[in-house]
Amino acid sequence: MDPVPIWLMRQAGRYLPEYRALREEAGDFLTCANTPEIATEITLQPIRRFAFDAAIVFSDILIIPDAMGRNLRFAEGEGPLLDPLEGAGDVASLDPECVVPGNQPLMDTLGRVRAALDPDTALIGFAGAPFTLAAYMIDGRGGGDFPRTRDLMRDDPDLLDRLLDVLSRSVAALLIGEIDAGAQAVQLFDSWAGLLNGFAFDRWSIGPARQIVAEVHAARPGIPFIGFPRGAGDAYARYRAETGIDVLQIDQGVSLPAMADLQRGGPIQGNLDPELLLAGGDALRAGARAILDAAGEGPHVFNLGHGVIKETPPDHVAELVATVRGHHREMPS
Ligand code: CP3
Numbered sequence: 001m002d003p004v005p006i007w008l009m010r011q012a013g014r015y016l017p018e019y020r021a022l023r024e025e026a027g028d029f030l031t032c033a034n035t036p037e038i039a040t041e042i043t044l045q046p047i048r049r050f051a052f053d054a055a056i057v058f059s060d061i062l063i064i065p066d067a068m069g070r071n072l073r074f075a076e077g078e079g080p081l082l083d084p085l086e087g088a089g090d091v092a093s094l095d096p097e098c099v100v101p102g103n104q105p106l107m108d109t110l111g112r113v114r115a116a117l118d119p120d121t122a123l124i125g126f127a128g129a130p131f132t133l134a135a136y137m138i139d140g141r142g143g144g145d146f147p148r149t150r151d152l153m154r155d156d157p158d159l160l161d162r163l164l165d166v167l168s169r170s171v172a173a174l175l176i177g178e179i180d181a182g183a184q185a186v187q188l189f190d191s192w193a194g195l196l197n198g199f200a201f202d203r204w205s206i207g208p209a210r211q212i213v214a215e216v217h218a219a220r221p222g223i224p225f226i227g228f229p230r231g232a233g234d235a236y237a238r239y240r241a242e243t244g245i246d247v248l249q250i251d252q253g254v255s256l257p258a259m260a261d262l263q264r265g266g267p268i269q270g271n272l273d274p275e276l277l278l279a280g281g282d283a284l285r286a287g288a289r290a291i292l293d294a295a296g297e298g299p300h301v302f303n304l305g306h307g308v309i310k311e312t313p314p315d316h317v318a319e320l321v322a323t324v325r326g327h328h329r330e331m332p333s
Helices: 017-026 029-033 036-050 063-067 087-092 101-116 130-139 147-155 157-181 198-219 233-243 256-263 274-279 281-295 314-325
Strands: 054-056 073-075 079-081 122-128 185-190 225-229 247-249 268-272 300-304
Touching: 017 029, 017 036, 029 036, 029 073, 036 054, 036 101, 036 314, 063 101, 063 130, 063 157, 087 157, 101 122, 101 157, 122 130, 122 157, 130 147, 130 157, 130 185, 130 198, 147 157, 157 185, 157 198, 185 198, 198 225, 198 233, 225 233, 233 247, 233 256, 256 268, 256 281, 268 274, 268 281, 274 281, 274 314, 281 300, 281 314
Parallel strands: 054 122, 122 185, 185 225, 225 247, 247 268, 268 300
Antiparallel strands: 073 079
16 A cells, blocks of 8 residues: 655744745745745745655744734744734624735745645645634733633633634635635644633534534535644544544544544544654654554554654654655555
8 A cells, every 4th residue: 555645734944954044034934924935935845855745835823813903923932922802892893804815925825836846745725723813812922821812711702702703704715715726635723722621612613613614615625624623632533523624633642542543533644742753763763653553554644743843853854754655554454
């Protein structure tokens, strides 16, 4: 059987010396992401080096709130910052219609990358999921605890519903625009879905994803939809079954038996610990082989459980690709 396809979340970026060199010359992250010539070059850098089976367009999930006027910027050592949403008035003023017109450079980049790629290399578009976008928009920053978002979940859950509804429409429109511009698959990143338990996960991660998947599938049938509710734990199976996604991306917290179990419900993508890629050597090879053995001959796209860590030596990535490509899958008996 053919080897398992492989690409890596954050495969373009700071661990690559050619990315750092281009940034040095061209300026800050947002300038690079919003300049099609530069974003195209950055998207292609890891493909040239490692011949991954897919390219993911160089952009960011926070371009949606930025297009809505929330003033995205990156402060050195602080990560992304946005103007925090203040109450119902700010939520009511958000316009989903400006998301596609406000992101023409991304669409231009997708067309350029598609034209430059070998026909056998897939091009993946993406968006942030509504809950994860809302958390950055409400708190105005990342960091992982999102205290203002937690307050809103308790104090005014209906307002959060309204915000997620606007964002769901925005995300669906952006993904459809990306497909029309050249994306052949799309991935939804719900990076902070792990903050939601029980009913809250159903309401604020599954609900919006179900609406987006239905809209994208209806508008552009046949485009694979990859869902990533990071940290969902026991709820991954429910997320797959109830959202209608085609491929489930799982984080490194999912054990090998649990991964094999999830694979019985459909294709999986993941889930090597990015720390093993950073470590390299025997630990990396053994970790990758254990995943390949556990996923067996079932439908699997090899990936990490989260993005490449910026200190990762590029040689380790080459070693991982060789390990995955050299692994012989069992023929079904
Ligand atoms: O995967 C890829 O190669 C495609 C590009 C991509 C970026 N961001 C580029 C980027 C993707 C898919 C993302 C998604 C993204 N952005 C997520 C979801 C995935 C995840 O990590 O959970 C989130 C939460 C964001 C928001 C965001 N943007 C953060 C937390 C940061 C890091 C800030 C920092 O200083 O480390 C960014 C900036 C960002 N987005 C960088 C890159 C390459 C780093 C900027 C730089 O190079 O200086």
